[in-house]
Amino acid sequence: MIVAKMTTHENINPPKKGDLTGEEKEMIQVAAAGDVKEAIQLLSNSNVRVNCLDEYGMTPLMHASYKGKADMCRLLLQHGADVNSNEHEYGYTALMFAGLSGNAETTEMILDAGAETDLVNSVGRTAAQMAAFVGQHDCVTVINNFFSRARLEYYTRPQGSEREPKLPPKLAGPLHKIIMTTNLNPVKMVMLVKENPLLVDVVALEKCYRVMDLLCEQCVKQPDMNEVLAMKMHYISCVLQKCLAFLQERDHTLDALLKSLLKGRDGDGFPRYQEKFIRDCIRKFPYCEATLLQQLVHCIAPVEIGGDPTAFSVLTQALTGQMVLKDTEYCATCGEKDADKKCSYCKMVVYCGQACQRLHWFTHKRQCRAQYVQRNSPARPLRDLSSSAHDRDVAEATSSMLALCLDFSHCAFDDTPADDLPAEQD
Numbered sequence: 001m002i003v004a005k006m007t008t009h010e011n012i013n014p015p016k017k018g019d020l021t022g023e024e025k026e027m028i029q030v031a032a033a034g035d036v037k038e039a040i041q042l043l044s045n046s047n048v049r050v051n052c053l054d055e056y057g058m059t060p061l062m063h064a065s066y067k068g069k070a071d072m073c074r075l076l077l078q079h080g081a082d083v084n085s086n087e088h089e090y091g092y093t094a095l096m097f098a099g100l101s102g103n104a105e106t107t108e109m110i111l112d113a114g115a116e117t118d119l120v121n122s123v124g125r126t127a128a129q130m131a132a133f134v135g136q137h138d139c140v141t142v143i144n145n146f147f148s149r150a151r152l153e154y155y156t157r158p159q160g161s162e163r164e165p166k167l168p169p170k171l172a173g174p175l176h177k178i179i180m181t182t183n184l185n186p187v188k189m190v191m192l193v194k195e196n197p198l199l200v201d202v203v204a205l206e207k208c209y210r211v212m213d214l215l216c217e218q219c220v221k222q223p224d225m226n227e228v229l230a231m232k233m234h235y236i237s238c239v240l241q242k243c244l245a246f247l248q249e250r251d252h253t254l255d256a257l258l259k260s261l262l263k264g265r266d267g268d269g270f271p272r273y274q275e276k277f278i279r280d281c282i283r284k285f286p287y288c289e290a291t292l293l294q295q296l297v298h299c300i301a302p303v304e305i306g307g308d309p310t311a312f313s314v315l316t317q318a319l320t321g322q323m324v325l326k327d328t329e330y331c332a333t334c335g336e337k338d339a340d341k342k343c344s345y346c347k348m349v350v351y352c353g354q355a356c357q358r359l360h361w362f363t364h365k366r367q368c369r370a371q372y373v374q375r376n377s378p379a380r381p382l383r384d385l386s387s388s389a390h391d392r393d394v395a396e397a398t399s400s401m402l403a404l405c406l407d408f409s410h411c412a413f414d415d416t417p418a419d420d421l422p423a424e425q426d
């Protein structure tokens with residue numbers, strides 16, 4: 001978290017548009033170019049005000065965010081750059097520039113430094129609307145899913161007659177990380193729980209899910225009801241409760257939960273338990289009059305398990321505004337975007353890394369073999385393989401060969417990004 005500070009010099013002399021010293025002119029250029037080394041030099045000079053304004057009312061931070069220079073933004077924020085400076089001729093803020101740039105990292109950093117999300121430009125558009133207008137959907141997602149750490153930290157202090165806070169302070173960081181995730185795949189969320197040993201604990205999970213329930217209630221009851229955020233808080237609470245239930249069943253590593261979520265059903269390998277889990281979470285949303293709940297149920301209820309759209313894609317679109325498109329590459333395990341490690345056998349699934357492939361293998365191996373055999377014997381459809389002793393032998397030989405080759409110590413996956421792979425030879 002970057003805490004903004006203001007120098008006394010600036011308190012006395014608020015910067016005026018276009019009133020720049022020579023060094024400040026240089027600072028503006030250096031900020032846009034992202035030259036951190038040069039910027040450190042300039043910022044140590046008393047002639048350089050971090051919130052100086054060029055003739056259009058742009059601060060160095062605005063220039064750096066517009067160019068998507070994350071390191072420069074970090075440096076300027078550390079030097080007290082004002083995230084909510086609003087002197088730009090068309091009312092653009094640093095957050096708007098970050099959103100336009102499409103750089104999700106700077107967008108998040110600026111939000112974290114306290115940027116207001118509801119400021120509007122001269123034609124009444126918020127940063128999220130501007131980013132959406134130019135198609136920067138990742139930034140829109142980051143802005144719409146932002147939840148300030150301060151709002152969560154409220155629960156780390158005892159309130160009223162409480163002797164203990166609802167949330168132990170050490171849990172605020174790991175819980176905030178889960179709240180901020182834009183990948184709602186339950187596997188990913190369980191991984192985030194697993195990642196922090198403090199969370200893999202019955203008492204900790206119980207405290208966390210209760211805080212999530214309180215936040216959910218707060219989002220519903222606040223004057224400008226935020227159903228989207230309420231649903232997200234509720235969904236996270238459900239995931240945490242599921243982890244808790246598995247821990248109580250002595251699944252100490254949560255591996256059994258991950259496997260349940262990943263296990264594909266016979267035939268098409270569709271993760272049935274995962275789909276049912278997400279549907280259940282949605283159904284259990286405690287405010288049945290919420291429009292969002294009704295829309296979600298309306299979309300999902302008529303769909304058979306395994307059909308399209310999946311509960312995951314409907315929920316993701318509703319909560320993050322992102323379409324789960326078939327043509328984008330998502331990790332078959334954790335749902336992270338832009339996964340580019342293809343299973344080297346079937347070439348049908350992609351992963352974000354080896355850990356995810358390893359985790360998926362116990363259930364993917366059947367689909368993988370089936371795909372491989374189908375691809376390599378086009379004249380012999382898969383269903384005929386076991387129809388004769390000979391075919392059974394071939395099938396067995398193929399599958400043991402595959403088992404050998406697919407051993408992860410041998411050949412885990414192609415390291416080549418999916419796009420660069422040569423065309424398949426049949």
Ligand SMILES: [Zn+2]
Binds near residue numbers: 331332333334339351
């Ligand atoms: Zn993954």
Ligand SMILES: [Zn+2]
Binds near residue numbers: 343349
């Ligand atoms: Zn495969």
